[in-house]
Amino acid sequence: MSGPLQRLLTALPLLFVAVIAGCRDAPAAEARPQAGADRAVQIRSVVITPEVLVRRIRALGTLQADETTQVSAEITGRITRINFEDGQRVEAGQTLFQLDDRIDRADLTRAEAQLALAKRSHARATELNGRGLLSTAELDQTLSALRVAEAEVAVARTRVEKARVPAPFSGFVGLRQVSPGAYVSPGEALVNLESVDRIKLDFRVPEAELAHLSVGLPATVSLDALPDKTFEAEVIALNPRASTESRSIELRARIDNRDGVLRPGLFARVQLELGRSEDALMAPEAAVFPRGEKNFVYRIDGEDRAELAEVVLGQREPGYVEIRDGIAANDEIVTGGIQRLSDGMAVQRQTATAAR
Known part of the structure; x- marks a missing residue:
């Protein structure tokens, strides 16, 4: 075997050992990519500001003859x-x-x-x-x-x-x-007699509204039987006893019926006005989601992270719902991208506007 070839064969094992040693000494950061990168979720949000709200309760009732x-x-x-x-x-x-x-x-x-x-x-x-x-x-x-x-x-x-x-x-x-x-015979029903110049309207509202109820409150009444008309009513009495089964208060209102349009027994939809609130917090319905029997929103904190907040809901308006507890004025809440969020995740706004 010639001299150069022999020297080459002798050097190959040493070269292989050097390459292996070099790989072992390479930094760990170059061997694998960095883990745990925090990726922000794209969301849409609104800023909740106080506004004037005419407080209303919607209920179902039945018309009754005055006598x-x-x-x-x-x-x-x-x-x-x-x-x-x-x-x-x-x-x-x-x-x-x-x-x-x-x-x-x-x-x-x-x-x-x-x-x-x-x-x-x-x-x-x-x-x-x-x-x-x-x-x-x-x-x-x-x-x-x-x-x-x-x-x-x-x-x-x-x-x-x-x-x-x-x-x-x-x-x-x-x-x-x-x-x-x-x-x-005595007591046998011969004919019914109805006084309908005035009509009574009996309906129930949740007992939580008791503090806002009083005689004299105005109400607007609509009927499926007369879809093109609405009628004005006034609360004349509150039942002093609350229902233990439905946790509600029964109210009675009176409607002028001198034109004879209304009939006892008709089904009625009632909108009872309870006054005005000057600082109501109204949020888009899309921002609120249920979990079990509770309702939640995602609030954005000062570090642009989603914070899960339980809220108490109040009056509903088309597309919006009042939040009575759980958030404060000028809080920013998530309205889009909620499905991809969890508590504490970083967010990136696509849009951020006033609630309405």
């Missing part, structure tokens, strides 16, 4: 006459049904005759007693007989009156349930 009753007779008897047409307006005291009262009228005539006789007997006895021809005891007996006769007339007259079934108040009768000749 309503089922007309019925107080005594047993046979109907001889009906003095109205179905759906007709009647006045208070007007006779609606007449029962057979012939026997009662005969009893009244007899009682009145006995009363007339008792009056004459007492007058004669009084005259004789004044002349000393009749004792005081005998005079007292005639007076007692007079009082009994007067009571008998009153009883007979009452029976005659009860054979007449009057309207207890003015209003509209409904559809009668009986016909002439029907034999009716």
Whole structure:
């Protein structure tokens, strides 16, 4: 083997060892890329500023007649006459049904005759007693007989009156349930009577609003049955007892219905005005998301990181919702990119504007 070739073969192992040693001495930063780089998430956000808000509660209710009753007779008897047409307006005291009262009228005539006789007997006895021809005891007996006769007339007259079934108040009768000749019993429903010149509206609101409720609050009412109209109402009463089942307060409002458009029993949508708030915080609905039974937003802190904040919601407006607790005025919250966020992540704004 020649000299140069031999020297080359001898040097190769030493060169290989040097290359390996050089690789081992290379810095760790050059051997692998840097880990843990913090990448910011692209988001959209708004700055929440105080604004004026007319506080409203929306509720569902049912229209009720101002006065309503089922007309019925107080005594047993046979109907001889009906003095109205179905759906007709009647006045208070007007006779609606007449029962057979012939026997009662005969009893009244007899009682009145006995009363007339008792009056004459007492007058004669009084005259004789004044002349000393009749004792005081005998005079007292005639007076007692007079009082009994007067009571008998009153009883007979009452029976005659009860054979007449009057309207207890003015209003509209409904559809009668009986016909002439029907034999009716006390308390049996004959026809419904509704007073609808004014309409009552019963509805419920959450008990959390109790501090804002009072008699006299205005409300706007809309009806599915009359979609092109709205009606003004005024709260006239609050139920002093809250519902333990629904945790709500029942209210009653009144609507003027002199034109007769509204009908008892209709379904109503109520918007109750509770006053004005000068510093309400309104956030886009897109910024709020639920977790379980709670609601949250992402607030951006001073280091441009997303901070999870639990919030308490209030009144809703189209596209917006009031935040009553959980954020402060001039806080910046995330409205877009929420799905990619978690608490503490860095953010980079695409847009940042006022809430509305």
